[in-house]
Amino acid sequence: xxxxxxxxxxxxxxxxxxxxxxxxxxxxxxxxxxxxxxxxxxxxxxxxxxxxxxxxxxxxxxxxxxxxxxxxxxxxxxxxxxxxxxxxxxxxxxxxxxxxxxxxxxxxxxxxxxxxxxxxxxxxxxxxxxxxxxxxxxxxxxxxxxxxxxxxxxxxxxxxxxxxxxxxxxxxxxxxxxxxxxxxxxxxxxxxxxxxxxxxxxxxxxxxxxxxxxxxxxxxxxxxxxxxxxxxxxxxxxxxxxxxxxxxxxxxxxxxxxxxxxxxxxxxxxxxxxxxxxxxxxxxxxxxxxxxxxxxxxxxxxxxxx
Numbered sequence: 496x497x498x499x500x501x502x503x504x505x506x507x508x509x510x511x512x513x514x515x516x517x518x519x520x521x522x523x524x525x526x527x528x529x530x531x532x533x534x535x536x537x538x539x540x541x542x543x544x545x546x547x548x549x550x551x552x553x554x555x556x557x558x559x560x561x562x563x564x565x566x567x568x569x570x571x572x573x574x575x576x577x578x579x580x581x582x583x584x585x586x587x588x589x590x591x592x593x594x595x596x597x598x599x600x601x602x603x604x605x606x607x608x609x610x611x612x613x614x615x616x617x618x619x620x621x622x623x624x625x626x627x628x629x630x631x632x633x634x635x636x637x638x639x640x641x642x643x644x645x646x647x648x649x650x651x652x653x654x655x656x657x658x659x660x661x662x663x664x665x666x667x668x669x670x671x672x673x674x675x676x677x678x679x680x681x682x683x684x685x686x687x688x689x690x691x692x693x694x695x696x697x698x699x700x701x702x703x704x705x706x707x708x709x710x711x712x713x714x715x716x717x718x719x720x721x722x723x724x725x726x727x728x729x730x731x732x733x734x735x736x737x738x739x740x741x742x743x744x745x746x747x748x749x750x751x752x753x754x755x756x757x758x759x760x761x762x763x764x765x766x767x768x769x770x771x772x773x774x775x776x777x778x779x780x781x782x783x784x785x786x787x788x789x790x791x792x793x794x795x796x797x798x799x800x801x
Contacts, residue, residue, distance in 0.1 A: 604652035622670035627780035665795030714751025
């Protein structure tokens with residue numbers, strides 16, 4: 496990217512071009528972008544649009560059966576509703592920087608757009624933003640656990656290789672929050688709610704049992720003690736469930752303290768179906784370190800392949 500930018504600057508002969516553009520206020524910056532795209536599309540044609548459709552991997556349609564996928568979405572959202580989780584229908588775009596400002600992903604891997612938005616790439620961040628907004632507006636009782644869930648299609652800039660790999664795919668996710676109660680009681684309650692949901696999903700839909708892998712992460716002041724408490728609580732919640740731990744790769748910009756992976760057995764193979772963990776996003780947005788946040792999710796297409 497740096498080489499490309501240097502080449503562009505040499506071509507237009509304005510070495511401080513990017514600094515000048517970025518110094519504009521948001522309204523003026525968006526006006527520039529709108530004008531640029533307007534000029535570009537004015538030179539296009541129906542044939543060029545077709546060519547873009549044929550060549551651009553971001554617009555290629557998925558080969559999965561849309562009926563089966565939407566049936567799966569309905570089943571998952573019905574399960575969350577029964578589990579006391581509030582379902583949300585998201586916009587296909589998010590505020591610009593919704594992922595990158597939390598250190599979750601490079602902005603180059605997100606499809607940035609005009610009007611201060613980007614194409615949705617992770618619904619977990621948006622649900623956390625919605626929960627933070629509701630906390631600040633006193634629209635939820637934050638002394639109790641609140642859970643939001645959604646299914647949506649996302650677009651990501653990374654180039655995936657292999658069969659059934661697309662720049663866009665379906666995601667189901669749950670994001671939960673509550674205030675710290677001391678002794679990790681809040682975290683235990685949030686973790687239990689998520690793990691119980693996935694346990695129920697595997698048992699009712701696939702008639703199998705889940706396996707849990709817990710990874711220790713930094714991010715809590717006494718993260719080793721926190722991990723031990725979460726591990727013990729998980730063993731107590733699911734005494735008949737195989738649980739293993741991973742203590743390496745502790746540093747992680749995404750998860751804090753702990754993250755989990757959910758597997759199920761199929762044809763003598765362990766298939767990963769879910770991933771989640773604690774993040775500090777809601778604490779940062781609301782300005783209170785007492786606000787805990789647990790996220791988890793799974794890929795819809797991956798479930799359709801099971």
